[in-house]
Amino acid sequence: MVEPATESRTQPKALGKMSIVNNVQQQQQQQQAAAPTTAQVNTVTNNSVAGSIPRKSSCVVTVGMMEENRIKQRDMFKVMREKKNALMNQDGGNPNWEFINMIREYQSTIDFRPLVEGQPVDIHQITVCVRKRPLNQKEMTRKEVDVVCIPNKNTLIVHEPKAKVDLTKYLDNQKFRFDYTFDETCSNEMVYMYTAKPLVQAVFEGAMATCFAYGQTGSGKTHTMGGTFNGRSQDSNNGIYGLATRDIFELLQSSKYRSNNLVVSASFYEIYCGNVFDLLSNKNKARVLEDGKKQVQVVGLTEREVYSVEEVQAIISSGTNLRTSGQTAANSNSSRSHAIFSLTLRVKGTTKVHGKFSFIDLAGNERGADTVSENRRTRSESSEINKSLLSLKECIRALGRKKHLPYRGSVLTKVLRDSFIGKNIRTCMIAMIAPGMTSCEHTLNTLRYAYRVKELAVIDPDERVDPEEDLIEGDEPVNGGVHNFNDLEQLRSLNENEMTMELYNQHKAISDLQQKEEEVLDNHQRVNEFLERFLPEAKELYNLTNLVDYDQDAYCKRGEELFTQLAEVANSFKDLMSEFRTKLSQEEMVSQAAKLSHRK
Numbered sequence: 001m002v003e004p005a006t007e008s009r010t011q012p013k014a015l016g017k018m019s020i021v022n023n024v025q026q027q028q029q030q031q032q033a034a035a036p037t038t039a040q041v042n043t044v045t046n047n048s049v050a051g052s053i054p055r056k057s058s059c060v061v062t063v064g065m066m067e068e069n070r071i072k073q074r075d076m077f078k079v080m081r082e083k084k085n086a087l088m089n090q091d092g093g094n095p096n097w098e099f100i101n102m103i104r105e106y107q108s109t110i111d112f113r114p115l116v117e118g119q120p121v122d123i124h125q126i127t128v129c130v131r132k133r134p135l136n137q138k139e140m141t142r143k144e145v146d147v148v149c150i151p152n153k154n155t156l157i158v159h160e161p162k163a164k165v166d167l168t169k170y171l172d173n174q175k176f177r178f179d180y181t182f183d184e185t186c187s188n189e190m191v192y193m194y195t196a197k198p199l200v201q202a203v204f205e206g207a208m209a210t211c212f213a214y215g216q217t218g219s220g221k222t223h224t225m226g227g228t229f230n231g232r233s234q235d236s237n238n239g240i241y242g243l244a245t246r247d248i249f250e251l252l253q254s255s256k257y258r259s260n261n262l263v264v265s266a267s268f269y270e271i272y273c274g275n276v277f278d279l280l281s282n283k284n285k286a287r288v289l290e291d292g293k294k295q296v297q298v299v300g301l302t303e304r305e306v307y308s309v310e311e312v313q314a315i316i317s318s319g320t321n322l323r324t325s326g327q328t329a330a331n332s333n334s335s336r337s338h339a340i341f342s343l344t345l346r347v348k349g350t351t352k353v354h355g356k357f358s359f360i361d362l363a364g365n366e367r368g369a370d371t372v373s374e375n376r377r378t379r380s381e382s383s384e385i386n387k388s389l390l391s392l393k394e395c396i397r398a399l400g401r402k403k404h405l406p407y408r409g410s411v412l413t414k415v416l417r418d419s420f421i422g423k424n425i426r427t428c429m430i431a432m433i434a435p436g437m438t439s440c441e442h443t444l445n446t447l448r449y450a451y452r453v454k455e456l457a458v459i460d461p462d463e464r465v466d467p468e469e470d471l472i473e474g475d476e477p478v479n480g481g482v483h484n485f486n487d488l489e490q491l492r493s494l495n496e497n498e499m500t501m502e503l504y505n506q507h508k509a510i511s512d513l514q515q516k517e518e519e520v521l522d523n524h525q526r527v528n529e530f531l532e533r534f535l536p537e538a539k540e541l542y543n544l545t546n547l548v549d550y551d552q553d554a555y556c557k558r559g560e561e562l563f564t565q566l567a568e569v570a571n572s573f574k575d576l577m578s579e580f581r582t583k584l585s586q587e588e589m590v591s592q593a594a595k596l597s598h599r600k
């Protein structure tokens with residue numbers, strides 16, 4: 001993979017205000033150089049005498065030439081104005097006509113050879129590719145400029161519009177290389193063919209496969225994974241989920257695998273603010289636990305056996321509807337949560353996993369940036385997204401290397417632990433980008449992230465070790481704990497530019513807060529259960545007193561025991577609530593500090 005590099009800087013030719021002024025000055029100088037000197041004029045007049053042509057005074061000749069120059073200059077300005085107007089109007093009066101023209105000029109030198117169906121599919125343990133979506137109707141109405149071009153099957157160029165200090169406009173053309181680059185004409189089927197399809201076969205051979213859709217909100221993640229939209233309804237047949245399902249059921253019936261007696265089960269859930277919500281069970285909350293054998297379990301998650309493509313499609317549709325219901329344009333839940341759809345193969349009648357394919361529609365990557373928001377919920381969402389995307393990058397990069405796998409850095413990587421640890425792992429990341437000029441910064445961030453994922457993933461196979469041996473000594477699993485700060489610390493040391501000390505402290509404070517919240521809610525549940533048992537006992541005790549000769553002594557003794565228990569439960573829960581409140585104010589203080597340092 002080629003280092004993302006600034007390839008060249010294209011200067012406008014006779015474009016831009018400054019360029020036009022410079023050209024005019026140059027031409028004036030040339031004309032002045034061509035104008036005769038006084039000596040030359042005198043020579044001309046003397047020759048006229050010799051030839052008996054009527055004499056003109058040198059003054060008249062000079063004035064005539066000056067007039068001639070003025071006319072030439074006027075004509076030249078007129079031609080330039082016409083040229084400029086033609087360029088401006090070429091793109092329907094687009095205010096960014098200068099950039100459009102520079103991009104057009106740059107692209108006219110490219111020999112475009114995009115990926116076409118039928119080209120061979122390369123097999124990699126990790127595939128990283130980029131998909132550019134077309135400009136949408138809204139963007140076209142806004143006269144957005146398309147600043148991304150895909151010259152061939154693995155290269156992509158971003159024409160970043162820039163201005164110098166003297167306001168001269170220029171393009172910074174940045175070139176990136178990935179395993180595949182899909183332009184705006186590529187269909188979901190084509191993207192599937194080169195990304196997830198090769199992994200389907202691998203799952204039948206026992207692989208743990210994952211396919212991630214990464215990118216900013218609105219870049220096409222859900223379109224690619226879930227299928228094309230027609231208004232609000234989605235055709236799940238032609239998304240990667242649906243296409244992979246079709247092929248899995250086909251292979252299940254194939255002569256090669258029929259005798260394996262495999263059954264498929266599906267699960268669909270989302271991770272929001274570090275919590276897992278089951279999309280197959282009305283968004284019930286499931287819990288992420290890690291046992292002594294370092295096995296991560298999502299407790300309470302529905303896993304449904306499925307026997308046909310239609311059944312899976314119904315699951316995808318109802319899960320997707322549940323995921324997006326209630327969202328508004330301004331506050332889209334789907335872009336703030338990660339959605340994970342999995343198909344697991346097991347030999348019929350056993351619980352052992354034969355192979356698994358997980359499809360992850362990640363939260364919008366720009367959502368991880370708002371860690372200094374006034375709103376605690378937004379801070380928490382952003383912190384979780386930020387941590388999970390950094391953890392994900394590091395986990396993929398650590399694949400197969402003798403390195404600690406920082407999967408406990410986020411809930412996302414924790415639940416996907418099996419996709420990073422093991423001998424038969426296949427991963428594919430599709431980075432989605434929007435082509436518009438206003439998305440340029442997000443597009444470059446997406447491309448840099450995707451580039452970093454693959455950069456270190458290209459490794460010498462001899463270096464591979466048994467990843468089960470990777471865990472650092474003493475790095476014991478935390479039962480029920482949401483995060484492990486060693487992993488967070490490792491993430492920081494690997495990404496110091498993206499995670500300042502203040503941000504690290506903030507992540508830690510938010511993780512602390514989340515852990516305390518989980519403890520409080522768990523406890524609250526237990527307190528409620530206790531109260532449900534307590535009330536009938538208290539009533540029964542009270543009913544004893546209806547008897548004329550009830551045992552007063554026994555009544556008091558039992559009452560003391562019962563209410564001591566109640567007081568203990570109440571006091572301990574009250575203390576836990578106070579600790580939660582302390583964590584809330586600690587998080588607030590750390591966030592204020594982060595905000596101040598962000599402003600500096």
Ligand SMILES: Nc1ncnc2c1ncn2[C@@H]1O[C@H](COP(=O)(O)OP(=O)(O)OP(=O)(O)O)[C@@H](O)[C@H]1O
Pocket residue numbers: 132133134136215216217218219220221222223224228229332334335336363364432
């Ligand atoms: N390749 C494509 N061709 C045509 N339309 C597309 C393409 N990709 C995305 N779109 C359209 O762009 C819009 C945004 O796409 P989508 O919802 O998939 O984005 P997203 O990245 O999943 O956003 P979010 O993070 O908010 O969920 C949708 O209307 C979708 O139909």
